[in-house]
Amino acid sequence: MTTPRHVPVMLDRVVELLTPALDHDGAVLVDCTLGLGGHSEAVLERCPRARVVGIDRDPEALRRASERLAPYGDRFRGVHAVYDEIPDVLDGLGLPAVSGFLFDLGVSSMQLDLAERGFAYAVDAPLDMRMDSTTGQTAADVLNTYGAADITRILRDYGEERFARRIADRIVAERQREPFTTSARLVALLYDVIPAPARRTGGHPAKRTFQALRMEVNDELRVLERALPAAVDAIEVGGRVVVESYHSLEDRMVKRAFAAATRSDVPVDLPFVPEGQEPALRLVTRGSEQAPEEERADNPRAASVRLRAIERVRPGGPSSTPSRPHPRGVA
Template sequence: MTSSGSSTSSGAGGEGRPEAAEGPRHVPVMLQRCLDLLGPALAEPGAVVVDATLGLGGHSEALLSTFPAARLVGIDRDPAALKLSAERLAPFGDRATLVHAVYDEIPEVLARLGIARVQGVLMDLGVSSMQLDEADRGFAYAQDAPLDMRMDQTRGISAAEVLNTYSHGDLARILKVYGEERFAGKIASAVLREREKEPFTTSARLVELVRNSIPAAARRTGGNPAKRTFQALRIEVNGELAVLDRAVPGALDALAVGGRIVVMSYQSLEDRLVKQYFAVGARNSAPPDLPVVPEEHMPWLKLLTRGAELPSEEELAENRRAAPARLRAAQRVRETQRVREA
């Protein structure tokens, strides 16, 4: 197995990329469904599958075990995740190539490896269990921790820096847009007021501020009232939606004809963006009055799921973190203009 480094500046998005703990390892969300969807494209010798959000390597391990003729390229921006997944995937030797990069760099990573096209791409967006469960990462609002939230802690600004330096308008904007927070303005005002007294450094103080900024009636439903603020900060710190907006067309461009892509997202902003890209590729783009549709206007994607698929009740019973997961899949059915240029 080989590993190479690459600069990273932004990361995946999502409500979480959760994996349920079973002993020392984690079981990935909707694993069998991912294998079933990607399988038809990975059976032939020489098939390459990209795990664009490697995490702890659970999906990758299953892909390499289930499809012995396939080669895997695993990408992650988190050096700690790469180290752990390298240990997990070591038995597969040079069938697995792990790369330190952000997943919007798929075209560049493949070019460096001399791979023209791939047969499969898997994107499991958001925050891994490892990141959620390590207190010093600051992703979880249920425990007091430094307000970091960077998926790659070697670069970029932290959540604390966002809270302590952004203007009221910028704070309110990211809370409203990325967190879909109704009380974004009130929370932003409280942050500016409190940071004048003392800069924000840990999560417990922010959780209390958010709770006190939201009317009691609104706190009675929807779980922890801080979850939307934490989601918004994480998306901002890691540039998650901008990365996804570049990553999906890059991944689709990398797919060979017959290749398949599976994307799991964990919040509505991500799922909506994935849905839009898939819908564009799956529709007839010819004017409605044409008697014969030219090939260049025919769909070049085939949708493999009807809408977004959800985890089964059995999986939810075993893994509560799987609840927000939304899975979409598509197959490339013909060549077309590069998606990034369309």
């Protein structure tokens, strides 16, 4: 088994955004996507009054991060869960509210770097792609059982793949000859189906298909849709939610959720917001932030990141839902 590398994306900026919410006794950060614990380690080091609850659906990631963070003793608590289970996790820990949430979305460094997990297209490996390898369908199950229309939808919506229908039709035809089991055969099919001019632009021709399969296998967008309002509802006054997204669909979902939570119900033509009717939350970042150019050059995983943050400024307010309209003036 190879040893994964771990380079947390926008580490200093993430800690900077979280620090004001964690600078008090009893502060608790919930790291909803613990991974190998790089962000959590920085918070524990730089915010000495804070504790961290680390959630991960991947038992191996949880084990490795727990070993890494063991020197911090009872300031760290690892929980095996999917991050849309936030209410259950907090109830189980006796925490009615917390000081912050961090979401670092997408596949973790460990999952990408361990070839045997099947997330990477650069080496031949079983087509698994489950973040929790103990449960659920694999990428091979998707390829071998979904109809052409559903495969097309997944590749188009999650991978933004221009040749989704062509790829789906070939997958369905090829699996009749032999079921898909390993990544090399899928990669070869993609090289054959995607026209040569298209293969020369936009990165590796398998990147979009592998991303789409991973998102489907792990139900990533629906999990995020449930988790965002749960996190917003669970932060105390002064608490913050910080999200790093790597996919346009994820970022749009975060943008809508944060816009809904910060919108005002005051009529548009009213020149001021009456006292007591201010939104319960405010945007900390204006629009989304990107990684600095030097970080993008050093760490390819930082190239597509979009970072957003929100803060609760008073009690109350409606639960944020991704379907609500944007508030006035939100970028």
